[in-house]
Amino acid sequence: xxxxxxxxxxxxxxxxxxxxxxxxxxxxxxxxxxxxxxxxxxxxxxxxxxxxxxxxxxxxxxxxxxxxxxxxxxxxxxxxxxxxxxxxxxxxxxxxxxxxxxxxxxxxxxxxxxxxxxxxxxxxxxxxxxxxxxxxxxxxxxxxxxxxxxxxxxxxxxxxxxxxxxxxxxxxxxxxxxxxxxxxxxxxxxxxxxxxxxxxxxxxxxxxxxxxxxxxxxxxxxxxxxxxxxxxxxxxxxxxxxxxxxxxxxxxxx
Amino acid sequence: xxxxxxxxxxxxxxxxxxxxxxxxxxxxxxxxxxxxxxxxxxxxxxxxxxxxxxxxxxxxxxxxxxxxxxxxxxxxxxxxxxxxxxxxxxxxxxxxxxxxxxxxxxxxxxxxxxxxxxxxxxxxxxxxxxxxxxxxxxxxxxxxxxxxxxxxxxxxxxxxxxxxxxxxxxxxxxxxxxxxxxxxxxxxxxxxxxxxxxxxxxxxxxxxxxxxxxxxxxxxxxxxxxxxxxxxxxxxxxxxxxxxxxxxxxxxxxxxxxxxxxxxxxxxxxxxxxxxx
Amino acid sequence: xxxxxxxxxxxxxxxxxxxxxxxxxxxxxxxxxxxxxxxxxxxxxxxxxxxxxxxxxxxxxxxxxxxxxxxxxxxxxxxxxxxxxxxxxxxxxxxxxxxxxxxxxxxxxxxxxxxxxxxxxxxxxxxxxxxxxxxxxxxxxxxxxxxxxxxxxxxxxxxxxxxxxxxxxxxxxxxxxxxxxxxxxxxxxxxxxxxxxxxxxxxxxxxxxxxxxxxxxxxxxxxxxxxxxxxxxxxxxxxxxxxxxxxxxxxxxxxxxxxxxxxxxxxxxxxxxxxxxxxxxx
Numbered sequence: 001x002x003x004x005x006x007x008x009x010x011x012x013x014x015x016x017x018x019x020x021x022x023x024x025x026x027x028x029x030x031x032x033x034x035x036x037x038x039x040x041x042x043x044x045x046x047x048x049x050x051x052x053x054x055x056x057x058x059x060x061x062x063x064x065x066x067x068x069x070x071x072x073x074x075x076x077x078x079x080x081x082x083x084x085x086x087x088x089x090x091x092x093x094x095x096x097x098x099x100x101x102x103x104x105x106x107x108x109x110x111x112x113x114x115x116x117x118x119x120x121x122x123x124x125x126x127x128x129x130x131x132x133x134x135x136x137x138x139x140x141x142x143x144x145x146x147x148x149x150x151x152x153x154x155x156x157x158x159x160x161x162x163x164x165x166x167x168x169x170x171x172x173x174x175x176x177x178x179x180x181x182x183x184x185x186x187x188x189x190x191x192x193x194x195x196x197x198x199x200x201x202x203x204x205x206x207x208x209x210x211x212x213x214x215x216x217x218x219x220x221x222x223x224x225x226x227x228x229x230x231x232x233x234x235x236x237x238x239x240x241x242x243x244x245x246x247x248x249x250x251x252x253x254x
Numbered sequence: 255x256x257x258x259x260x261x262x263x264x265x266x267x268x269x270x271x272x273x274x275x276x277x278x279x280x281x282x283x284x285x286x287x288x289x290x291x292x293x294x295x296x297x298x299x300x301x302x303x304x305x306x307x308x309x310x311x312x313x314x315x316x317x318x319x320x321x322x323x324x325x326x327x328x329x330x331x332x333x334x335x336x337x338x339x340x341x342x343x344x345x346x347x348x349x350x351x352x353x354x355x356x357x358x359x360x361x362x363x364x365x366x367x368x369x370x371x372x373x374x375x376x377x378x379x380x381x382x383x384x385x386x387x388x389x390x391x392x393x394x395x396x397x398x399x400x401x402x403x404x405x406x407x408x409x410x411x412x413x414x415x416x417x418x419x420x421x422x423x424x425x426x427x428x429x430x431x432x433x434x435x436x437x438x439x440x441x442x443x444x445x446x447x448x449x450x451x452x453x454x455x456x457x458x459x460x461x462x463x464x465x466x467x468x469x470x471x472x473x474x475x476x477x478x479x480x481x482x483x484x485x486x487x488x489x490x491x492x493x494x495x496x497x498x499x500x501x502x503x504x505x506x507x508x509x510x511x512x513x514x515x516x517x518x519x520x521x522x523x524x525x526x527x528x529x530x531x
Numbered sequence: 532x533x534x535x536x537x538x539x540x541x542x543x544x545x546x547x548x549x550x551x552x553x554x555x556x557x558x559x560x561x562x563x564x565x566x567x568x569x570x571x572x573x574x575x576x577x578x579x580x581x582x583x584x585x586x587x588x589x590x591x592x593x594x595x596x597x598x599x600x601x602x603x604x605x606x607x608x609x610x611x612x613x614x615x616x617x618x619x620x621x622x623x624x625x626x627x628x629x630x631x632x633x634x635x636x637x638x639x640x641x642x643x644x645x646x647x648x649x650x651x652x653x654x655x656x657x658x659x660x661x662x663x664x665x666x667x668x669x670x671x672x673x674x675x676x677x678x679x680x681x682x683x684x685x686x687x688x689x690x691x692x693x694x695x696x697x698x699x700x701x702x703x704x705x706x707x708x709x710x711x712x713x714x715x716x717x718x719x720x721x722x723x724x725x726x727x728x729x730x731x732x733x734x735x736x737x738x739x740x741x742x743x744x745x746x747x748x749x750x751x752x753x754x755x756x757x758x759x760x761x762x763x764x765x766x767x768x769x770x771x772x773x774x775x776x777x778x779x780x781x782x783x784x785x786x787x788x789x790x791x792x793x794x795x796x797x798x799x800x801x802x803x804x805x806x807x808x809x810x811x812x813x
Binding site for chain 1: 562565566679680681682683684686687690691693694695696697698699700740741744745746747750
Binding site: 286291292295299342343345346348349350352353354356357360361366367369370373374448449451452456459494495496498499500502503505506509510 | 565568570571574621624625631632635639646648649653727728735738775777778780781782784785788792
């Protein structure tokens with residue numbers, strides 16, 4: 001299987017602060033990876049590295065065979081959810097449209113092809129009925145789906161999602177997970193999803209990438225989320241309890 | 255240079271100015287921590303309409319100021335809760351009041367001269383009775399402030415927890431802005447409505463950069479405010495420029511290096527928002 | 532003098548020409564100001580304009596040139612400070628009061644002329660010269676061209692800077708460029724309504740418009756219509772009623788804002804239902 005993301009001995013430092021330290025991993029094309037780890041472990045930093053927004057202080061990164069660069073059309077990115085003001089004067093359709101040509105200069109004339117592309121992306125996330133609604137009035141889950149549609153418009157090979165499940169209730173979490181996993185499988189797009197909780201994602205994920213104290217471990221959920229691996233990563237005794245097919249980490253902050 | 259003190263109006267200006275500086279610095283501290291600097295600026299502009307209306311009606315400007323700024327502070331606190339929306343709502347109230355002020359003045363005969371002194375202040379006209387009015391209002395402000403100090407502090411830094419504890423956050427908002435309105439009203443005669451803002455926010459902004467401890471910051475703000483106003487009056491009495499210019503310039507000239515350098519000595523902990531990449 | 536005779540006067544024509552140009556670009560630029568939450572920065576730039584105009588009077592050059600020079604300089608300074616400008620009211624406020632003080636200083640050095648100060652602060656549209664009109668036209672064309680080129684990425688970056696940056700939009704550069712455009716626009720608006728009332732022309736029309744429409748183009752057009760209507764009516768009323776034009780303009784735009792706040796929030800008829808959840812199982 002072809003690798004779409006490769007990190008070799010990657011380190012990131014901000015001044016004296018070391019965020020990532022000697023990280024090695026390779027992610028195959030079409031894989032669904034859940035990125036876990038406590039606050040400040042470098043999850044968002046990892047995504048920014050892949051997007052070319054920051055550069056590693058050490059090591060090498062390859063994305064689809066090239067070094068990361070800004071504005072890479074082959075990567076779809078869904079940033080951490082922000083509150084959109086209810087008064088924001090924009091329709092769902094306009095927000096999604098940014099994914100297509102938001103970075104191009106000029107006004108941009110409306111065209112049928114553009115409308116159709118946006119409609120298709122909206123349909124893919126089950127949000128076509130929301131197309132004309134003011135974005136600020138939609139629920140968190142609906143806004144999340146719009147952001148995914150926006151990321152899909154360039155037909156990316158890699159999809160990066162930063163905490164798409166945060167602030168969603170259980171039902172909406174399931175809805176979003178199902179949607180992302182369907183996109184990952186049908187499009188064969190490599191997916192990295194940052195989360196605080198593995199449990200809603202257990203069915204969908206192929207492997208888990210666990211970051212703690214700047215170190216990384218990658219593997220199937222049960223290979224990574226166990227006493228030995230986590231104790232090694234955190235550098236202190238961590239216990240994992242497995243109850244009714246759900247993981248619970250004891251003794252460490254996740 | 256110091257023989258200016260033989261003039262009665264300079265003495266009056268000094269006394270009134272000192273009182274005003276203390277009150278403005280205290281309230282300014284809370285204006286900043288509550289994120290209401292724009293509201294403070296807007297309220298002082300609302301005061302312009304009040305003063306202009308008073309000139310037209312032939313009463314003391316300070317009464318017109320009090321009426322308009324208090325009304326303005328109630329309207330501002332009732333309008334939009336969200337920051338983005340609030341800025342616009344506050345701005346509309348402000349510009350409408352300014353427009354009203356210019357209408358009042360254009361109906362009045364001494365158009366430009368009165369506008370100029372309302373906007374930029376004039377220490378020449380400060381009488382003994384003005385000093386007494388200033389002292390009285392300031393007393394009210396200080397008393398109200400002392401009574402509210404703790405819940406005000408609590409709700410400024412942690413409104414949700416304060417509300418859960420039973421602090422009437424919304425009411426406190428309104429009362430606080432009314433206190434600010436009164437402070438602006440009494441400051442206007444010396445520095446004018448446009449630069450009241452410098453006296454309110456300048457000392458506290460600098461003090462906040464120098465110490466994280468609230469009590470020290472407030473004390474420091476008062477000291478800075480007093481220095482600015484004293485130097486301002488002395489310099490203004492010896493030159494042709496208004497006090498307002500000196501107050502604005504001093505507070506900016508002190509603030510700028512503090513702002514630029516403070517990020518170095520505060521280190522990472524203070525600027526926490528930049529650390530998590 | 533009848534209304535028609537009045538409209539044949541050169542100074543009245545100049546006022547209408549300048550007022551029209553400025554109303555149009557203020558309506559457009561205001562839309563982005565609202566979207567970017569830079570109302571306070573705009574207010575500050577207008578006070579910077581006051582200092583610039585006063586300085587220009589002091590050294591004897593056209594006030595519009597003085598305003599443009601100082602506001603653009605400040606805009607670039609604020610832009611390089613980056614996103615920090617947006618949330619940091621204090622810094623912006625300090626610059627604001629300092630600039631007012633500087634303006635007062637320039638004016639006192641120039642002459643103890645109070646009328647001059649009042650004209651700068653509250654506008655003097657009826658004293659606009661043909662030279663001013665040409666300058667206004669020139670800088671408005673620059674503003675329009677820049678905005679047309681920046682339109683899409685600016686919209687993107689204003690709404691979602693994180694996603695825009697990941698997409699390769701130069702967010703920081705855009706923010707500086709926009710402040711440059713804003714500085715040019717503010718300088719011109721000072722000419723019509725004065726430094727203290729720029730808010731009324733630059734922000735209020737757009738803030739009202741965004742409550743009546745939702746498509747970016749509709750909001751833009753509505754915003755321009757509101758500011759044009761207010762400016763023209765204000766000018767006409769001031770010719771008839773002899774009160775300052777800026778008062779009428781402010782009164783009109785405020786009226787629009789109040790109506791927009793009272794009117795029910797805009798909905799697209801038929802299509803939009805309260806928070807529709809697609810019930811499809813995935």
